[in-house]
Each structure stands twice: as C-alpha cells, then as structure tokens.
Amino acid sequence: MDKSDEMTQINRTWSDYLHMHGLRNTPERRALLEAICLIDGLFTPESLSDYMRESRNFMVSRATVYNNLQHFIQAGLVRKVLMAGDIRYERAWNRKSCIRLVCTNCGTVTETSDDKVRRQIEDLRKKRFTMTGWTLNVYGLCGKCAAALKRRQKKMMNKNSIDKK
Amino acid sequence: MDKSDEMTQINRTWSDYLHMHGLRNTPERRALLEAICLIDGLFTPESLSDYMRESRNFMVSRATVYNNLQHFIQAGLVRKVLMAGDIRYERAWNRKSCIRLVCTNCGTVTETSDDKVRRQIEDLRKKRFTMTGWTLNVYGLCGKCAAALKRRQKKMMNKNSIDKK
C-alpha cells in the first residue's frame, strides 16, 4: 500500500468512526490526527500537545488531547504501549509489527525484526479474533547490563574467598 | 523445575540482588515478596497493599510498596504490563511466556498459547541480548466487537440507501 492509499484508508476509518458514533469533525481533531501522522515514534499527551503548539502552531487544551486520544484508540488509529515502565502512545498503523528487546535492568528498548518469527505470528489464526497487528516484547539483559552483572558476580566471589582466608 | 526448586531460585536471585546492591533484608521486603508469590495474576501497588493488610495482616506504607516494586523489577522478579490501558504488575517468573489477544475496541484481554510461535520465539538469538522471557500482544477485534462492528456497518449501508431514495 503506498503512502496516499494509506492516508485515504486512515481518513476513511476515522470518518467512519465519527459517523458511527455521531461525533463531529472539528479543526482540533483534524489537527491532532495530522500531527500524529507526522510524529515519528512514541509520544505522550504532553509531547503531542507541545508538538502541536511548537511545530504546527495550533493550541489544544489538555482535556481535548486526552478526550481525542481515547477516540483515536477506539478507532484503532492509536495505541498505548509500555516503554521503560511508562505509558506512551504510538500510531497503530504502519507500526503494526515489531519485536522489542527490553532490558529488565536498565529499561532500554531496542527494536528489531525477524522474518521467521514474524511469519509464524502472522500465521496465527485464533477463533473469534481478528488480528490487526502485534508487538513482541522480549525481556532480558542488554549487553552492557549482562557484562556489568558478570563483573559484579566475579568481584563478589573474589571478596568471599578473601573473607574466608 | 518443581515448586520448591523454584522458590529456592527466586530467593537466591533476590538475596544476590540485595547483596550486590548493598541492600538489607527487611521484614517488609520478605512479606512483600511472599505476597507476590501468593497473588495469582495481575496486581497494582494498591491491591498489593490491600492484600498484605487484609490477608497477610501486615501493614506496609505506600512509599515502601513503590520503593520495593522497583527493586523487584530491577531484580527481574516482577514486571509491569499494560492491561486495557492501565499499568499492572505481575510476577516475572512462571509467567514467562504468553500470548495475549488484546481487543482494541473493548480492551478485553484473553491469554492463549501456540507451540509453533513459542518455539520460534524461543529460538530467537540476538547478539548482545540474553532473553529471560517474552510476551506477545496480538491486537485486533474480539468476536463480540467484530460482530457489533459488522452490524453497525450493515445498518449504515441500509440507512444510506434509504436516504438516497
């Protein structure tokens, strides 16, 4: 799907959603959706608001941001994710699938991919569930933390053997 | 691994962690870890505190709960997860791998499993990353919401064709 087809699809999803719920297409809603298209990666209600004001020259109140983020989520356009212990938002399209390596020690997250895993997941067919996307969080230790842990354990063992002398 | 081996492993991980960071083994910490072993499923700082007070007859202050949850996370014993838009905590052992079907419309989560997917994920070997567990979130529509959406769309189309007459 190319970029303009994609935008058509998104706008359609959004106006369908508005219609079906008897909601109105306000300038604030258009501007917020536009900003979300332009932001790359994760955002918070505050960072979205900042981006709107600073880069798009459009003021939106906090209440409006929160209110509409909920609508975007309901419409399937935005998703909440947990990143290093905090809630973040992201576009739900065009980021449908990713593997995240989450270090349980320092909290850093690295995104990666793997064709075999991807294929296997997308072949998943569950009864009474229509998949639109997925994220795989892999927990463990990043290189730095694993090395640091090893060093500390070694130090500990030396200390213990000295203590025993 | 049987239950007692598992507890030995957990206690060891925890006391190693305490040692390595120069931390102390207080009654509060022991009681909190014990409670987390006993709680089945997800919890919040508040529900944990309630459980401690009501079922274990042990008062812990909020500050202590938050402080120690961070330590448990660092030690790899507890994990934060996002459930229906809210942050929850869970034991990080014994729940290492699971597939969650998350409905993006109503927020319900169903846990499921799939051997092929599991095997493929556990075969993942990333450079400079040591895997200890994973969770796969699959986003989409649950049976109920998919059906409701279909009904609404149908109704919409009927309405439109009537309007045009």
Add this chain to the structure above:
DNA sequence: GTCAGTGCAAACTTTTTGCAACTAC
C-alpha cells in the same frame, strides 16, 4: 437551532520525595 466539542480550572488519582525515627548489619 441543537447538541457535541472546546478551554479552563478544579478535582482526583497515582507516584515520588523529604524527613525524622528506626533497625539490619
């Protein structure tokens, strides 16, 4: 014209911080 949407401020919830008293080591 109607009713949903907006901004603002206040309220509420959740999490963090500062500090004096306490206690594990």
Add this chain to the structure above:
DNA sequence: GTAGTTGCAAAAAGTTTGCACTGAC
C-alpha cells in the same frame, strides 16, 4: 555505630470532570 529503611505527609505528575461558551451539522 552507621547507613539503609520505613512511615508519614507533602509535593509532583498524570488524568478526569464540571461548566460556560462556541461552532459543526
């Protein structure tokens, strides 16, 4: 004895709500 730990209360951060005014339909 010392330094990490705790509970409490206050502060900070994040989110929701009530309300009068505005504007999309």
